[in-house]
Each structure stands twice: as structure tokens, then as C-alpha cells.
Amino acid sequence: xxxxxxxxxxLARVSPATxxxxxxxxxxxxxxxxERVTNAAKQLSYQPNVLARGLRQRGSRTLGAIISxxxxxxxxTLAKGIQDAAAKRDYTVFMFNTxxxxxxxxxxxxxxxxxxxQGLIIVPSPGARENLKLVSNLPTVELDxxxxxxxxxxxMVDNVGGxxxxxxxxxxxxxxxxxxxxxxxxxxxxxxxxxxYREALEGAGIAYREDLVLSxxxxxxxxxxxxHTLLNRPAHQxxxxxxxxxxxxxxxxxxxxxxxxxxIPSDLSIxxxxxxxxxxxxxPAITVVAQPAYELAYLACETLLNRLENGVSHxxxxxxxxxxxxxxxxxxxxxxxxxx
Amino acid sequence: xxxxxxxxxxLARVSPATxxxxxxxxxxxxxxxxERVTNAAKQLSYQPNVLARGLRQRGSRTLGAIISxxxxxxxxTLAKGIQDAAAKRDYTVFMFNTxxxxxxxxxxxxxxxxxxxQGLIIVPSPGARENLKLVSNLPTVELDxxxxxxxxxxxMVDNVGGxxxxxxxxxxxxxxxxxxxxxxxxxxxxxxxxxxYREALEGAGIAYREDLVLSxxxxxxxxxxxxHTLLNRPAHQxxxxxxxxxxxxxxxxxxxxxxxxxxIPSDLSIxxxxxxxxxxxxxPAITVVAQPAYELAYLACETLLNRLENGVSHxxxxxxxxxxxxxxxxxxxxxxxxxx
DNA sequence: GTGAAAGCGCTAACAA
DNA sequence: TTGTTAGCGCTTTCAC
Numbered sequence: 001x002x003x004x005x006x007x008x009x010x011l012a013r014v015s016p017a018t019x020x021x022x023x024x025x026x027x028x029x030x031x032x033x034x035e036r037v038t039n040a041a042k043q044l045s046y047q048p049n050v051l052a053r054g055l056r057q058r059g060s061r062t063l064g065a066i067i068s069x070x071x072x073x074x075x076x077t078l079a080k081g082i083q084d085a086a087a088k089r090d091y092t093v094f095m096f097n098t099x100x101x102x103x104x105x106x107x108x109x110x111x112x113x114x115x116x117x118q119g120l121i122i123v124p125s126p127g128a129r130e131n132l133k134l135v136s137n138l139p140t141v142e143l144d145x146x147x148x149x150x151x152x153x154x155x156m157v158d159n160v161g162g163x164x165x166x167x168x169x170x171x172x173x174x175x176x177x178x179x180x181x182x183x184x185x186x187x188x189x190x191x192x193x194x195x196x197y198r199e200a201l202e203g204a205g206i207a208y209r210e211d212l213v214l215s216x217x218x219x220x221x222x223x224x225x226x227x228h229t230l231l232n233r234p235a236h237q238x239x240x241x242x243x244x245x246x247x248x249x250x251x252x253x254x255x256x257x258x259x260x261x262x263x264i265p266s267d268l269s270i271x272x273x274x275x276x277x278x279x280x281x282x283x284p285a286i287t288v289v290a291q292p293a294y295e296l297a298y299l300a301c302e303t304l305l306n307r308l309e310n311g312v313s314h315x316x317x318x319x320x321x322x323x324x325x326x327x328x329x330x331x332x333x334x335x336x337x338x339x340x
Numbered sequence: 341x342x343x344x345x346x347x348x349x350x351l352a353r354v355s356p357a358t359x360x361x362x363x364x365x366x367x368x369x370x371x372x373x374x375e376r377v378t379n380a381a382k383q384l385s386y387q388p389n390v391l392a393r394g395l396r397q398r399g400s401r402t403l404g405a406i407i408s409x410x411x412x413x414x415x416x417t418l419a420k421g422i423q424d425a426a427a428k429r430d431y432t433v434f435m436f437n438t439x440x441x442x443x444x445x446x447x448x449x450x451x452x453x454x455x456x457x458q459g460l461i462i463v464p465s466p467g468a469r470e471n472l473k474l475v476s477n478l479p480t481v482e483l484d485x486x487x488x489x490x491x492x493x494x495x496m497v498d499n500v501g502g503x504x505x506x507x508x509x510x511x512x513x514x515x516x517x518x519x520x521x522x523x524x525x526x527x528x529x530x531x532x533x534x535x536x537y538r539e540a541l542e543g544a545g546i547a548y549r550e551d552l553v554l555s556x557x558x559x560x561x562x563x564x565x566x567x568h569t570l571l572n573r574p575a576h577q578x579x580x581x582x583x584x585x586x587x588x589x590x591x592x593x594x595x596x597x598x599x600x601x602x603x604i605p606s607d608l609s610i611x612x613x614x615x616x617x618x619x620x621x622x623x624p625a626i627t628v629v630a631q632p633a634y635e636l637a638y639l640a641c642e643t644l645l646n647r648l649e650n651g652v653s654h655x656x657x658x659x660x661x662x663x664x665x666x667x668x669x670x671x672x673x674x675x676x677x678x679x680x
Numbered sequence: 681g682t683g684a685a686a687g688c689g690c691t692a693a694c695a696a
Numbered sequence: 697t698t699g700t701t702a703g704c705g706c707t708t709t710c711a712c
Contacts, residue, residue: 002456004705004706005705005706005707006705014682014683015682015683015684016705016706016707017682017683017685018681018682018683020706020707020708021682021707021708024707028681029681030681030682033682045474047450047453047454048705048706049395049704049705049706050454050455050456050706051391051392051394051395051400051455051456051705051706052391052395052688052704052705052707053707054391054706055389055391055392055395055688055690055704055705055706056687056688056705056706056707056708057688057707057708058688060391070410070419070423071413071420073411073413073416076413077411080410080437083435083436083437087447092434092451092455093435094432094433094434095423095433096423097423107427110387111432113387114387114388115390115432116342116390116391251617277591277618278617278618278621278622281591281594281618281622282621282622282623283622283623344688344689344690345689345690345691346689354699355698355699355700356689356690356691357691357692357698357699357700357701358697358698358699360690360691360692361691361697361698364691368697369698370697370698373697373698388689389688389689391688391689392688392689392690392691392704393690393691394690394704395688395689395690395703395704396689396691396692396703396704397691397692397704398704
């Protein structure tokens, strides 16, 4: 069975207390004793019972992580960044998916609570503000999006800047009728990307037109429908370029363009948000705004762990709000508008 | 702070033991008392401390899961299937990545051991056979691949059959020189897919040629190099079709084909193993052997949980070895060979 | 520098 | 049916 600290202590002929100290706070124990204990531990291939330790210390070296959908490559990258950063500091992670479902998010938080994690990293769902009350005194970092909660620590990309850059690229090419498919108003990233779109239009002296902006609800099918609506008009009314708010909806938009037999980039330019495997691989390859997802997640986890290890005092002091910049990647899906 | 069972007991004016029973084994407690306890629990929004419970019961409702790489869409799907199945039965999952690195796998297992999980689901790395000794009496299910360990429960797809079907499709189209890029000999799926390839050739009366089969080491770059080697010959020696052992290497092969300016499917047919976003989206869309990854993982988790709940007795009795069939999806990347 | 003892929150035996 | 008691394995006072 599982060997316990008592076994190690017996083999090293010390008390369990000393064995514990030798392993967890080596500097408080005489060198020679320490040696005896570490050897005994190795010999028995001792592995501390984190349940017992956690019970005693009121919390284990464990973090909770809640992301929206592990099947989305961007979110999977976030998951990986979190895990790598946690593993490096010897924390383990309980990972949950919400599928953007507020109810699932609530259940995840409840279940998490029982495990007494030291901290939480969350990609907040639209209902997160309410749900997060369940764990109100758990050190938390919001990743990728903001729940709108005051005093929250957030690690996000510069969505406004990224979107602006994408749309500026289009206006610089000479596009005047630029459509946008954004996510939905209850997700902060979508709102910010819309904001960037507006700023870029304004900067180019182009009037914002409501009929060129549609919600795609973050999903492929939503993107397809929105693109269909936007593009299914006579050529001289149709947008000559499309800016799409995330990778799922970009796929939808591409499908719609195929249905309508529009060619990229001769009939229509398209820029997506989020880079991905297929965006590179497509022919023509898709121009995108790339996000540093891995770095974002890694940083979020490090921020959380630093906060934890500097003690609770810092926790409320300075709610960090970090923004990482996006990278605009010009590929082959954008070109000047077709001549009229 | 965290409310404990004692608080609930006090509020309900019963002993902690009764409170515990009322919550965990309701049928052993009088209806009226049970009511009082459940109400108290709800009122205090009590959440059991799984650490304490786990300590007492020598193990918590927790599973370990070790997959190879969360960034691979196929593996991400496995992760999701595991999590969904576990959540449904109210288990939580510690998920680890190995990145196919045996050393990382060992660390994951060690760290897992301290958490006293009830069981383990693992996509074994090449060195898993050795590593799994670390948790030798932990109920384990091997997913997607086999470590070769005797008595292991394994849930895999019918790789031989899937590969055979793919290659039969090519021979039926009239291909004679069919190349294969497989993973590596230390991963069971790769070996099995190679086996299917051989069987299909044999069935069509085509001799197996070593110079048409190369390892791509499971990765994109390996696939690219292998494809380059295979295809960089005069047209009358070059394979007219390629069967590629996984999705990463298929991407590599596609890139190589672009470099060599070979057209699909007129110059060369290609079939991949694993379906994916981009395989559908490419033009031409890629013909593939699709795996039921989600079902596979869900089933693996259910198998494990059934075993756990039927007691240890069954555990050693019948090492299950389940095979799910693959689905051949004909798209546009396969056609008869070019005329000579 | 080390040991004895208490207790984290829970549940399983046993008693009532 | 309910309460009392003990103890899971660990760490942390507090003595020595």
C-alpha cells in the first residue's frame, strides 16, 4: 500500500515530526538527520499524501482553471499555458470546461470549492459575475476576457488595438464598405473588437454603418448565417471586405462565401481574429490578427502564483490588468477592392 | 470561511455523524432529521471538504487522466470525452499532458499518486510500460493506444481495419504505387495502421515495397520530410497515392506536395488518418479515416468507473479490450492515378 | 535540533 | 435511528 510519513520516520529512526520537517523545511533540521530521512524516503519511494497535507494546511498546492471549450484550439492553448506554468512551480490544476454555459460554470466552481484550491484562473462566461460570488475570497485571475467585476485581476490581449490594426489594413487597401461579424455583446472581447473596428473606420473617415455589422454569436454557424446576410446583396452594395471576430465564425464566413461563390481576395477580402492551423493552410491563406494565447495563459498563472506566494496582503492592493499585444499577420486573403 | 459539517450539524441540532449520514447516505436517517440537515446545509451553502473526506476514505472521487498533447485536436477531444463522462458520475479529473515525453509522464504519475485518485485513464507514451509500475495497483484503462502491458484494459479504434479500408479505396481506384507515412514503431497505433496498409496491398495482389514506407515520427515536420523523400522522384517512379498515419503528418505531407508543385488529386491522391477541421475545409477537401475520439474517451471513462463501482474483484478478472470502428470519409483528395 | 501531542474535517465502528 | 469515539496522514505548536 501507500507508504506514509510514519514509515519513513521509523526507517530513519526519527519522529514523524522531524521527518516532516526534513522533507518540507530542510533548513530546520540537522544535516545528518536530513540525509537519513531523504534516503529513507527515497528507499520507500515515499509520496506525501496531499489530502492529509492539504487538510492540515487548509488547502493543497492546487489551482482551479475554468476555460470555455477545450475543443477550441485557442482555448486548448490557454489550457496548456496554464498547466505548464503551474507544473513549473509544482502546482497541479483542476481543469474545467464551461462550454460557455453559465450553469456549467457554476457547477464547476462548486465542485472546485470542495477541493480547496489556492487560486483560480478563469475565462469568464457571461454569467461569471454572479457565479464568482461562490468563491469570493479565492484569489482569482481572469483570463482572455473580463467579467466586469471590480478589483478583478485580468490578463487579456489588446483587442481594440488588434481589431483596429486589422481594419486599418483594409482601409489602407482602399476598402470603403467593410463588414464586421462580432461575437456578442455580453463578452468583453467581442465588444472591444467592435470598438477597434469603429475606431479604425473613424480614423479613415468612413461612416459607421449598422447594417454592415452583425453578431455571429461566437460560433461557426452564427458566422455563416451572418456572412450570408451581409454578402447576399448585389455587388455594388455588398461589403468588399469582412472582419470577423474569432476563428469559429471565420470558418462560417468562409463557408458562406463558398456558397455564394465569392472568390478571395478578388471579390472579397477577409481578416480573421485568432490564428490557427487551417488559416495558414488554406489556399489562399487567411490574413489574421494572432493572439499570444500561450503567453497570456502562462502569464496569468504566474501572476496568480506570485500573488499567492507574496501573501494575501498584496492581493487586494493592486488589481493587475495586463494587456498583451496582438500580431497582425498579412497573408493572401486581403487585397484591394474589386474595381466598380 | 469555509463552513464545515460541524456547523451544519449544530444548526440542525444533530451530531456531526448524523449530519454526515444525512448527506451521504440519506436512507439511513429518519426523514425528518434528513430534512433538517439538508436545509441547514443549503442555508450555509455547505460544501464538503473533499480533502478530509478523501483522507478518511483513503481516496477521493477523483480520476487521473494522462493524454499526450492537448494541442492536438484529437487528443483534446479525448480530454473532453473523459471529462464529460467523469462529470456525469460526479468525479473530478486531474488532467496531465506528456507531450509524448516519457519523463514527463513519469512526473505526472508521481504527482498523481499523491492525490490518491481512484483510477487512471492514460494514452500511454512509449515508455509507459515502465512508468505504470509506479501506480501498479491503481485501476487503469489505456486509451487510444496500448502500452503492451499484460492484463491492461484498453479502449482503442480498429486501426488495422481503418487503414485497410483507406488503402483498399486507393487500390480500387487503380493505384499500384501507394506510399505510406507512418508514426513510429514504438507506438501501437502506428504499427497497426502499417499492418492494415500491408493487408490491403496483399489483398489487392500488390507487393509490399519498403522504399515506399517511411516514418514521420508523428509530427508535422517528420511528415513533410518523409513526403518529400517519397515524392521527389521522376513521375513514373513516384507513388501515385499516399496514405498518412495521422493528422499532423498529413499536414506535413500537404506542405511537401505544395513545395513539389504536385496537384491533388490529379498528380497524387492522399488519404489521412484522423478527421479534422482543416481536412474538411481545405480545397480539395481531404479524404480521411475518421476516429470516434469522443466516444472512445467517454467509453474509456465509463469502463473505468464501472470497474471501480463493481468493486476490485472484477478488476483483474476480465481485462477488457474494446475496439471501436473507424469511419472512412471519401472527399476530394482521392482519384484514379494519372495516366502513364 | 528534536519529540510529544493536538487537530485539520470527515466518516466508520460501535454503543445506546 | 442517533450519538460517541477514534483515526485517516500530515504539520505545527510547544516543550525539552
